[in-house]
Amino acid sequence: MSTIKKIGVFTSGGDAPGMNACVRAVVRTGIYSGVEMVGIQQGYQGMIDKKFIKMDARSVCHIIQLGGTILKTARCLDFKTKEGRAFAYKNIKEAGIDALVAIGGDGTFTGAELLSREFDIPVIGVPGTIDNDLYGTDFTLGYDTATNTVIDAIDKIRDTAASHDRLFFVEVMGRDSGCIALQAGIAGGAEAILLPEKDTAIEDLISKLEAGAGSNKTSSIVIIAEGEKNGGAYNVAKRVKEKFNFYDVKVTILGHLQRGGSPTSFDRVLGSRFGYAAVNALLAGENRKMVGLVSNKIQLTDIQESITNHSTKLEEDLLEMSHILAI
Known part of the structure; x- marks a missing residue:
């Protein structure tokens, strides 16, 4: 039996189409599994400012088609310091949050990994960035749109x-x-x-x-x-x-x-798959992992590896083809 009773979900860094589809999936998967769900507004800044909102299945109605993020996002210089992260963690624990789903890019994952290591709170990352530049997934959320x-x-x-x-x-x-x-x-x-x-x-x-x-x-x-x-x-x-x-x-x-813009069908489904997988990973005891899609299957990668492995995603055959087709 999982000891996780309440999960917080937040979006951070640049917004990406499909983030709302992912939030929807996280919230509904958690509720279906008997877990309380909390939305953290404005990312890490919201942790410091105690911007926590209880979410139920109806909280995420009619958002799957929306671009941007209903949870908002913001820069947070305070969170880059250990003191700032300690204050954020204190607020998280006071809110009864046992685990986090972090939706964003490498900056988001860097903060989540530090918070988890320093204060032993389980975190699963979802790759939400239009740049498609994270290791451990063929596609990041928002790239297709x-x-x-x-x-x-x-x-x-x-x-x-x-x-x-x-x-x-x-x-x-x-x-x-x-x-x-x-x-x-x-x-x-x-x-x-x-x-x-x-x-x-x-x-x-x-x-x-x-x-x-x-x-x-x-x-x-x-x-x-x-x-x-x-x-x-x-x-x-x-x-x-x-x-x-x-x-x-x-x-x-x-x-x-x-x-911006309404996410494509691909990003809506991808966001849903990522959100569903993230909650299930937490409940299965996984920690400091990123959910990704590799060969159309969900795969978990260490968050640290997803950040530090900078292997290129530019396929050589596409590069060669682009030159040939442009004659």
């Missing part, structure tokens, strides 16, 4: 690029991960894709664009991840324009619209 949002924008931009013989540089999110850029670039038919994980010389990019212009391409789209080494879309566009004036050059920064 964000990618589809980018593809929709690329399709619209291509309409005007073709109408005016323009070269568009489209910057997408991804400081350290090029997953969104690569996936959306292939799906959107981009002529070139610039990634943080790969160095691309401006001269090579210009050569590629010149080859396209020489084969009667009347417009082109280049997708750039924000962490790409040449300094982002505006800097790349400026350097290309100095040496290559075949097209009228424009820049579009998609920004935070990639984090």
